Amino acid sequence: EIVLTQSPATLSLSPGERATLSCRASQSVSIYLAWYQQKPGQAPRLLIYDASTRATGVPARFSGSGSGTDFTLTISSLEPEDFAVYYCQQRINWRMITFGPGTRVDIK
Amino acid sequence: EVQLVESGGGLVQPGRSLRLSCATSGFTFGDYLMSWFRQAPGKGLEWVGFIRSKTSGGTSEYATSVKGRFTISRDDSKSIAYLQMNSLKIEDAGVYYCARDLFVSTAYFFENWGQGTLVTVSS
Numbered sequence: 001e002i003v004l005t006q007s008p009a010t011l012s013l014s015p016g017e018r019a020t021l022s023c024r025a026s027q028s029v030s031i032y033l034a035w036y037q038q039k040p041g042q043a044p045r046l047l048i049y050d051a052s053t054r055a056t057g058v059p060a061r062f063s064g065s066g067s068g069t070d071f072t073l074t075i076s077s078l079e080p081e082d083f084a085v086y087y088c089q090q091r092i093n094w095r096m097i098t099f100g101p102g103t104r105v106d107i108k
Numbered sequence: 109e110v111q112l113v114e115s116g117g118g119l120v121q122p123g124r125s126l127r128l129s130c131a132t133s134g135f136t137f138g139d140y141l142m143s144w145f146r147q148a149p150g151k152g153l154e155w156v157g158f159i160r161s162k163t164s165g166g167t168s169e170y171a172t173s174v175k176g177r178f179t180i181s182r183d184d185s186k187s188i189a190y191l192q193m194n195s196l197k198i199e200d201a202g203v204y205y206c207a208r209d210l211f212v213s214t215a216y217f218f219e220n221w222g223q224g225t226l227v228t229v230s231s
Contacts, residue, residue: 050217101152
């Protein structure tokens with residue numbers, strides 16, 4: 001099973017600041033990684049897939065990068081609605097999907 | 109508009125069974141892989157399993173934690189996906205979400221999700 005590790009566990013930032021979230025895979029997942037945002041009481045929202053492609057309707061301030069084992073989600077300038085938990089998900093193995101433990105982005 | 113609505117959650121005793129449904133609309137259900145996920149209270153997301161479209165073989169895959177106990181099925185005529193959960197354990201409790209694959213061609217990423225249904229396992 002491919003294990004995803006996310007860091008930091010919590011990121012405390014102010015609106016307008018840049019957020020950089022990391023996801024590391026225990027073995028290569030090529031570019032087959034996605035990022036989701038989840039707010040309390042809501043279902044996850046797909047932000048990025050194939051490491052760097054924004055999903056429909058996702059603002060340009062969200063960007064993804066990386067390949068192999070190291071990936072980054074960057075939020076260029078935090079808006080109040082961006083404070084949430086972010087999960088990465090891999091699908092290199094089409095028989096098993098795994099998520100990282102999440103990074104919480106809090107208001108500082 | 110794509111919509112997914114889960115139902116069937118509730119309180120169940122350990123060892124018993126429960127069937128969840130995911131009613132969908134706004135897209136050609138039979139063309140897409142459908143997946144189930146869960147989230148224990150205060151915890152992260154966990155993939156439960158998925159079922160491919162019939163054109164992709166209609167096969168299912170499951171997480172190790174539920175293999176042999178849970179079964180996913182689909183009724184393309186009704187646009188509904190099901191999750192049959194048997195031999196439920198305390199650790200199966202949580203919010204269960206269904207989700208649709210991003211692409212007909214199968215991406216194994218999920219853009220459309222239901223609102224979730226809560227399963228509580230307790231004696």
